[in-house]
Amino acid sequence: MLQNETNLSITRFQNGELWETDDTIVTEFPITIKLNQEEFATLVCTPEYLEDLVIGFLASEHVIKGYSDIEDLWIEEGRGFAHVTVKNTHLLNDQFRSKRYITSCCGMSRQGFYFVNDALTVKKVGHIKISLTPAECIELMDNLQKEAETFKRTGGVHNAALCDKTGMQLMRMDIGxxxxxxxxxxxxxxxSIPTDDKILVFSGRISSEILIKASKMGCSVILSKSAPTELAIELANKLGITTVGFIRNESFNIYTNDWRISDRKEPELS
Structure with a gap:
């Protein structure tokens, strides 16, 4: 099994001196998805939960509507292939059948790909009535940070979690x-776990691509320790998503749909 981290000897400069030490470095691994025996996309990722990554990518890109669309999926880790056989593909046209290389960087590398077919797959979530207090927003972000062990060792990954008001339900990390x-x-x-009743807690910047992916999952609230972009805010307003950024040191900014965040607790049911 591939490891997420490796130790390397490095030279560090500190307190005016150069000295030799060891450092923990995160692993970067390319996995090529072969869809019905044709190369479909190469994702550059952290090599854990690869099956979940492939399923999530195909569902997010509307290649599959659900897990039942997959007839077979197996990971050939040694060669870096994910072999997927699907019953039907819901692709827009033949241009999506050409191989694409999806880098792990956080810039514009994926946006051109996303915006071609996002109009068919984003979800408006303004009707979802999730509510959080400011204290709950801060606590959920604190919990994500506490559990981010790989980030603490390497500083090289992003962390994301699906939560509800009771706390963190599922957490994953990756270089992308x-x-x-x-x-x-x-x-x-x-x-078969519903996501439209969950809160997305995230360590990175809320870019347009992240906002779109959250909408495809049906998440109506995104909490981040970082900032949103202007386009992400515009999309969040159109889709009804609450975006909260800069959750740090007992403070945060609410950028869109602030009605889901209130300092009044919901009344307890008798």
Missing amino acids: RHNALDKLFGYCVKN
Whole structure:
């Protein structure tokens, strides 16, 4: 089994001096999805929960509607292949059958791919009535940070979790922000776990691609320790998603749909 981390000898500069030490480095691993025996996409990721990653990616990109669409899936880890056989493909046209290389970076590498077919797959979630207090927002982010062991050792991954008001239900990490969400989504698709009643807690920037992926999952609330982009805010307003950023040191900013965040607790049912 591939490891998520490796130890390397490095030279560190600190307190005006150079000295030799060891450091823990996160692993970067390419996995190529072969869809019905044709190369479909290569994802660069952290090599754990690869099956969940593949399922989540295919569901998010509307290649499958559900886990039952997959007839067979097996990971050939040694060669870096995920072999997937599906019953039907819900692709828009033949251009999606050409191989794509999806990098792990957090810039524009995936946006061009996303926006081609997102109009058919995003979900408006303005009707979902989830409510959180400010204290609950801060506590959920604190819990994510406490559990982020690989980040503490390497500083090289993003973390994401699906939560409800009782706490964290599922957590995944990856070198790619989008991969971390796909791993969450894939696990839920595989195990028939609803996501439209969950809160997405996230360590990275809320970009447009992250906002779109959250909407495809049906999540109506995104909590992040970082900032949103202007386009993400625009999309969040259109889709009815509550975005909360800069959750740090007992403070945060609510950028969209602030009606889900209130300092008044819900009344207890008698």
